Amino acid sequence: MSWWWPFRRKEQRSISYQDVWGSGSNPNVLTGGGPERALRLAPVYAATRLLSDSVAAMPLKSYLGDGVSRLPIPSPRIFSQPAAVGTRYDWLHRCMTSLTLRGNAYGLVVSHDANGWPDQVEWLHPDDVHVEDNLAPVPVWYYKGRRMDPGQMFHIPAYTLPGQILGLSPIAYFATTTDTGLLAQQFGRDWFANGSTPSAVLETDQAIDKDAAGILKARFKEAAEGRDVVALGLGTKYRPISVPANESQFLETIKASANQIAAIYGVPPEKVGGTTGNNLTYATVEQNSIDLLTWTLRPWLTRLEEALSQLRPPTEEVKFNADAMLRTDMLSRVQAHGMALDQGWRNRDEVRAIEDEAPLPNGLGQTYLPLSSAMSVSLDPDQANARNVVEMVQKLGSGVGVLLSADEARQILNQAGAKLTGSYTPPPVTEEP
Numbered sequence: 001m002s003w004w005w006p007f008r009r010k011e012q013r014s015i016s017y018q019d020v021w022g023s024g025s026n027p028n029v030l031t032g033g034g035p036e037r038a039l040r041l042a043p044v045y046a047a048t049r050l051l052s053d054s055v056a057a058m059p060l061k062s063y064l065g066d067g068v069s070r071l072p073i074p075s076p077r078i079f080s081q082p083a084a085v086g087t088r089y090d091w092l093h094r095c096m097t098s099l100t101l102r103g104n105a106y107g108l109v110v111s112h113d114a115n116g117w118p119d120q121v122e123w124l125h126p127d128d129v130h131v132e133d134n135l136a137p138v139p140v141w142y143y144k145g146r147r148m149d150p151g152q153m154f155h156i157p158a159y160t161l162p163g164q165i166l167g168l169s170p171i172a173y174f175a176t177t178t179d180t181g182l183l184a185q186q187f188g189r190d191w192f193a194n195g196s197t198p199s200a201v202l203e204t205d206q207a208i209d210k211d212a213a214g215i216l217k218a219r220f221k222e223a224a225e226g227r228d229v230v231a232l233g234l235g236t237k238y239r240p241i242s243v244p245a246n247e248s249q250f251l252e253t254i255k256a257s258a259n260q261i262a263a264i265y266g267v268p269p270e271k272v273g274g275t276t277g278n279n280l281t282y283a284t285v286e287q288n289s290i291d292l293l294t295w296t297l298r299p300w301l302t303r304l305e306e307a308l309s310q311l312r313p314p315t316e317e318v319k320f321n322a323d324a325m326l327r328t329d330m331l332s333r334v335q336a337h338g339m340a341l342d343q344g345w346r347n348r349d350e351v352r353a354i355e356d357e358a359p360l361p362n363g364l365g366q367t368y369l370p371l372s373s374a375m376s377v378s379l380d381p382d383q384a385n386a387r388n389v390v391e392m393v394q395k396l397g398s399g400v401g402v403l404l405s406a407d408e409a410r411q412i413l414n415q416a417g418a419k420l421t422g423s424y425t426p427p428p429v430t431e432e433p
Helices: 019-020 027-031 035-040 042-057 088-102 175-194 210-225 249-265 284-309 332-345 348-354 371-376 381-403 404-419
Strands: 060-064 072-075 104-112 117-123 129-131 141-143 153-157 198-204 237-240 316-320
Touching: 035 042, 035 088, 035 175, 042 088, 042 175, 042 249, 042 284, 088 104, 088 117, 088 284, 104 141, 141 153, 153 284, 175 332, 284 316, 332 348, 348 371
Parallel strands: none
Antiparallel strands: 060 072, 060 316, 104 117, 104 153, 129 141, 198 237
């Protein structure tokens, strides 16, 4: 096993109960070091989980070229099997977890392909990595005290200041917010676990000894459990105890912490236990998904796309398929597919692939024609093109005059109709002198 392996352990021992759940006896552990302690706060865990799960679940596609000449290509090994342990989903999830908690993701390039490009990168624990000078124009990296060779460290920052190399950790910069939430959470745990406040008090203006108080309390509980009429006597009065307002504020503190954490991570408050201040309806569910993709996930996707594309030659780029997240209802999806087919920028086999259906037999799904046309004409290229011309002119209607003269439109229609019936004869080709 080589020295760089990030999961290497010097010793092995059995995992104890305390290793998994903690001892639970020292509340001061909340103020211990390490940003990972913030994951004990539900809103932080929910926000980082939402971002990491959403990004890792999106399909990652590789392309050759850019613009209109861009073509999809098979994913290279760096994006199909990027690490020795886990899947591509796990690899992206580790990267996003490091970014959302620490503001930086550190990857160690451990192997290259035949052309010298990285084909395996292992994400390192941020505590094991440091840079010699955060303000240096060229960073010098160290992993567990060992200096890295140039090109051996792959670094993705999340939020940077001008002139600096490292990204800012949201947990470190908003430690007060997370500490407040953790302390409020601990207060609530102690409140309900210790039971320090009784639910009610039986009061009397007469002096009673311990035995009489025990008998009075036992008779009251016995009658109350049977929902019977309680006869107190001795001038005894029943007074229930409510939680004082100043002691019940921890619930509002927890909600406020959730809203603040949602603002830090740019996620909807209702996704992390906060409140939005308005009511959501069924009509806004799809729009909320679009908002989440546009304002929350899109910046993360762009950051990762540009960073991961640096692992490949300049002629290649990598893109997330964000459309996979917008799975609308069946009616809207079918209507969108119909428009794509009708306008000719998708064929039936492409639509069927989106819906996880097999291609049509005999190449019937390969033509870029409306469904009625594709089913009524053969796959002869001349006839297919002629059908396109006829339908285009018919749809333009009176607008044809803007593009063509009446004679030109009539000539096009006649030629197209002849092609459809098989009676079209192309004009003779005359050679230029």
